[in-house]
Amino acid sequence: MATKANRLEILKTYKLYIDGKFPRSESGRHYLVKSKNGNGIANACLASRKDLRDAIVAARKAQDAWAARSAYNRGQILYRIAEMLEGRKAQFMEEMIAQGYTVGQATNELQSSIDRLVHYAGWSDKYQAIFSAVNPVDSSHFNFSVPEAMGVVGILCEEKSALIGLVSLIAPAIVGGNTCVVLSSESKPLCASTFGEVLHASDVPAGVVNILTGSRAELIKTYASHMDVNALVFDASGESLKTIQSEAAANVKRCIHLMDDWSQAKSQSPYHIMNTQEIKTTWHPIGV
């Protein structure tokens, strides 16, 4: 029998989450995720452009039905994600610590992530009332404006956090009826992958959230140039910011450039939901 000292641990390969399934990268590539002191702790899939494209196709396919759900139901599902995350705290703690968090940091980030989901779950059927308007017009029309989902949202997560940066961007996008294709932190991809498992067990329909792990430099141009991505939420600077802005122009993609410390309670608000909403105005004839 192998003793503890000579047993060779198997490194788990963390997989992608596309269209409600957990495929490896179609390219067959993966990369080694390292701890702070340089030891390999797991393998993560190195997503290719083709994986990204597949994820976008899945997100597009799921979008209409997701937006057609009642706001209340989307809130219930977000709350369910929070419940499932709460139930799997231990695994997330372990992964964060392996990726360099202290116990205190990991506890804080996990708790804020769960609370953030509950926060946006609560907003699901309320933000519309706050951001809608009845507009006074000088004709016999009832004129009103309401927010509507933009469609497929690309999300490029910040590099420094394992979970909170991801949750803080996914939750406001999906609560408003968007579907999303997320690229996790490159150096801390484990929680992103595991979060996919949480979503999978939380009544989130296939394709609503798709999570990729891999190289941002490799995928950023495809994200920005893809005509079927309606908005891109990201944190970038320098050359990559330039690439995003110039490539996104082809289909006038909404570029939402966010740099925030997501661990703060103040970085959650219904305005984040509005980042990925369009205002639709209706002119309804009256008095004829």
Next chain:
Amino acid sequence: MDKHTKTPYEDLTCVTVDQVGVEERVSRLTKRSIKKESKVWALKMALSMCDLTTLEGKDSPGKIRQLCNKAIRPHEDLDIPSVAAVCVYPSLVRLTKSHLKGTKIQVASVATAFPSGQSNRAIKLAETHWAVEEGADEIDMVISRGHFLAGEYAYVHDEIAAVKEACGKAHLKVILETGELSSLDQVRKASELAIRAGADFIKTSTGKVQPAATLPVTLVMLETIRDHFYATGKRIGMKPAGGISTAKNALQYLVMVNETLGSDWLSPSLFRFGASSLANDLLMQLIKEKTGRYQSIDYFSKD
């Protein structure tokens, strides 16, 4: 072949197809990788082989006009070819013909109580005559599957032959509706029967029954065409229809045609795709190859 001309259906009962072998061959053929210039060439080829189809009760003159415009010029990009034909119900043939005047695009009309074929021969022939008089260049007929499955091959053969006669100069495509034929043996039999009875093209499906066109079924039909070519030197066309909606899938069909029948068949005169949504996916891939950007259906016309 003398035997065939005397009793055109006698030897059909003993035909068998190796289903496992067919599936194996198909899975090999679908693994070919086509890149860059070859891909663009093949995508354009596939587009030029499309029969843009609308076969719905709600088809309107407006929809036909839109479809014809799309057939003539599928995209604003000038490098992109026209499609091969527009396929409609007989009542819309005249209108379709008028919109396509001066182009090389054919007007195909379904006939013979499409899609079920549940009617008598007189009515089927009358419908065929009518479609041809209205100006159809091609007739897509359905076989009587009930009779075929009951083993009444003579009935089916004579019906196809009669419709062929009614077509006059128009080309005849015979729809086997393979989704109702239950096995590849039956597909092989029906293909042989249709070819012997005078079909110019054999076609998989109406598009109204699932499963519609599949690669294994198409391979069996292509092999029948090949065997007929070896025996007689005559080239019969092939049209898979229904269920082919992606460019990737279309290219797999082209590979199969090329490897089964050779490059002679890589032409709209001998190979067609019956599809409504395939054209858009081909266009999206062509524009993607040109611009390097993955495309969105939002920027392509629906019909």
